[in-house]
Amino acid sequence: MLKLIELSGSPFQIGQTLGKFGAQAAHSYLIKSPSWHSVMAWRGSAAAKAMADLTEQHFPGIRQELLGLADGLQLPPDDVFLWNCRGDVWSMSPDGCTTVQLPLSGGPRITHNEDGDPGFAGHCGLGLFAPSVGPRFASFLYPASIPGHTFAVTAAGLAMTVNNLRSRQVAIGLPRMVLTRALLNQSAVQDAIGVLRGAPRAGGFHLSLAQRGLPELYSVEFNAMGVSAQAIRQASLHANHVIHPGMAGFPQVVTDSSLHRQQRGDALLDGTQTDPLAILADQSNREFPIYRDASDDSDNENTMATADIHVGADRVNWQVYERPGRPPRYTLADADLA
Template identity: 40%
Template sequence: MLTQLHIAGNAFELGRRLGEFGRQSVHGKLRRLPLWQHLASLADTDKARQMKALVRERYPRYWQEIEGLAAGLELTVDEVFMWNCRGDFPGLVSVDGCTTVFGQAEQGTLIAHNEDGLPQLRGDCAIVHAKPEEGAAFISFVYPGSIPGHTFAVNEFGVVATVNNIRPIDIPVGVPRMILGRASLDARTVDEAIAAISPMPRAGAFHHAFGQAGSARVVSVEATSDGVVVREIEASTGHSNHLVDSSFRDFKQIVTGSSGARQQRVDHLLAGSSRKLDLTLALQILRDEESATLPVYRCAEDDPDDENTLATSIFTLTSSAVEWRVYAHRVTDHPDAQGAVVLIQ
């Protein structure tokens, strides 16, 4: 079962409580990683200083969350900021993968998501129920050492957001992608969520899926330093960890074997199904292990991207509510589903 955190307070307090939760894991596991050490070594570069200035100027509340996170972790703000920029600097590849399936359901829409991260963090992550003094209340999966907004979440306005890692070759100075993801959790509508992740200049790239209770819309958003492409989803579709829109055919990115295989497998499974998405179909796709070496659901110790599926989330969005479920195990009959219904007035 994933730890449940309930946090209320100002931005600094939210970050501090998250830092206290993740302190043992960060000091015992993450700071030993070559990726963490590489990022920490870049903290005093011109690019890092410019990006910190952008966040302090444009997103002071999220900067306060990072300051609180650093206090709770008992680390410097610079070091923690750089870890929250792990997809914004070229070199060692970021390690947050993911697969998303989304589309129309019988009574609304559905967004389902595999959260893939470092295998050693299994059991070290949490679901946070946050009620900030400013901004929207939300429920989100969180990693130790990280601010919310780059995994999967639902907020008090019924906006559901999921995020997939994209791996650009060239990454310019800009607002860190995880800051923009955090901004999307304050959105009152899908359009506000799209606007939140679209400002320029931006550094790293993400894929976002957004939906909202009371709306028939599901959107797929590929957001990069070159631009943002929004697709309104009608037929059920999926997304892994590389850009697929033709607008980005010349965008230089890393497409790993796993990302390519997962995208092809999800496309194949959806093409072979005539029914609308539901809980059963979504779980069938996201738990697929047809490929012994590059499955959709990843739990191999020797995964080539050094990622495992740490949780699977299913969001069913109706006219007045979001029903969410989170599974921490693959086994179909394992009684580990966590979730509830978020009612939208």
Template identity: 50%
Template sequence: MNDAIDSRFLELHRVRARGAHRDLGRALGRWGAEACHRHLVRSDAWAQVMACRDRPEIPAMRALLHAAFPWIEEELAGLAEGLELPPDEVFLWNSRGDLWALAPDGCTTVLAPRRLSHNEDGDPGFAGACGLLEAQPAGAPAFAAFVYPGSLPGHTFAVNASGLAMTVNNIRARRAEAGMPRMALTRALLAAGSAREAVSILQAHPRMGAFHLGLGQAGQAQTWSVEFSRTAVSVRLVAGAPLLHANHAIHEAQQALPQVITASSAHRQARGEALLAQDVPALAILTDTEDAAEPILRRSPADTDQENTLATADIDLSGPIARWAVYAPGATAPHHRFEGLRRL
């Protein structure tokens, strides 16, 4: 690993928000407004998603969100207020992976008993503009999460006050019938008290897009590899040999899922599994660049999926409280350390 890296990747802003869900969303919006107006709304990805505004599934998606999670609807409304962007556009952006299979969200996760390690790969235009949110929503568990400007928390990596840890990997599912937006579902999981409860939430709602989740609980011996899509919620318990997940569905229950498997995802999956077979440690896997064309640690401006690694999280669940650290990409020492939700 190399500490001599571009300084803009070192910066993860400390973001703190508390109160009602609309207030939390508004605070996130105000924090992310500059980056969204400078970069996001001028990006090709934004244009692609906004072109979906007349899709026939959208009214049903909004109705499902309103019926099941009005508090997330409130967060989105506050987010739009803080961003000073139209609410309909903010809803579309937070449904991007449901509407467009090639949204610029990546990631690689190594799951082991009592540990989750994760590369957060996203839009390089947000390098230096992302944050670590410390949230205390009224009437819900506090949590800490990596956040992108313009997006709800919950689709990256996070730990909540119940000791639940979650990492999220994009799965590029092709167009599906209307269902609950996937980022709304993962936001809801931040209020869960356990991995089992999180899976139950996923099973209880019709789903549109697809994600892979690494779930774990402080003090529990196993972690959970969860893939959810329109057709299934599949679970693999990780109690023995570690498992690696890139950005396509690999569970047997998802074999029929129509999906895009990019060269980057295929190469990272294959390379990561080969390194696991050699007992290479998780953080060494996540900084691997041996495959120069499609490395696991992604820093190239010519990345084939237009994504770069923006942070690496290492979450130790072996004790009664999650101990976790966040690294700049490729760094040997953590830049942020937490014990539960307490910053060290």
């Protein structure tokens, strides 16, 4: 069951609450997992120290949130910070996702499968954040991770979903999860894109971004080498590899799952299927389905939740589903965050 938790206070206090929320899963599963040990191979590295120093320099509040997270988890701060840099040091971190992007006349619709480590099933949540500094927002939560690298909606009317990109070329820069957390403090899409363009970047993500009151829906790919922001003009889908022409040529890992989900989604959108929830529930390819619930998934990822976000002229309405075909677990609006 997807838990709903409320978080408020200073960045450190919010981090502490996040840590306490995820502590049981972190100690019973995460720190024993191959994923954790793969990332911890970077303990004490010059890259880890540089990313921590850059986070403190550019986003001291997020650094405090990470320190609070470690305190709540009762784990070493350097280890927790490094875990939140997992996609910057390891191209095969178990973070997936698929997003359908619809530029509609009544406002953009973003529908998103949140895919992650199956070991976190039953331990994830939806957080309602009321920070002492910065806008209120809601975000899907994984244990031991800061918010903002999944799907989120802010009181300012910014809607964002995030897909993993497996870049083979990273640089000394700000961790990608720190950057997307920072985007939740922005009041407009163009400000968010500006943060990405102006920052030194380590790893990369794909984002879908839309803003209450604006008709544009943006698909954004970024990594250490560049940032590509495209306005979506027709129904589109994005999985877990770079597809923008302007980002072509950068070395990346394209898994069979990501390739097949992209191809199947494109085919459905080019055909008669226009319901994004049906597309994201598709399992016609049992080996590489769009909706993933297999214990032997090829990327070791399962769908944890589906968000359906409608960005209108005066409000953002959204639903969060735990399983296809079932009623939504949560129905929210940006006005609920005010």
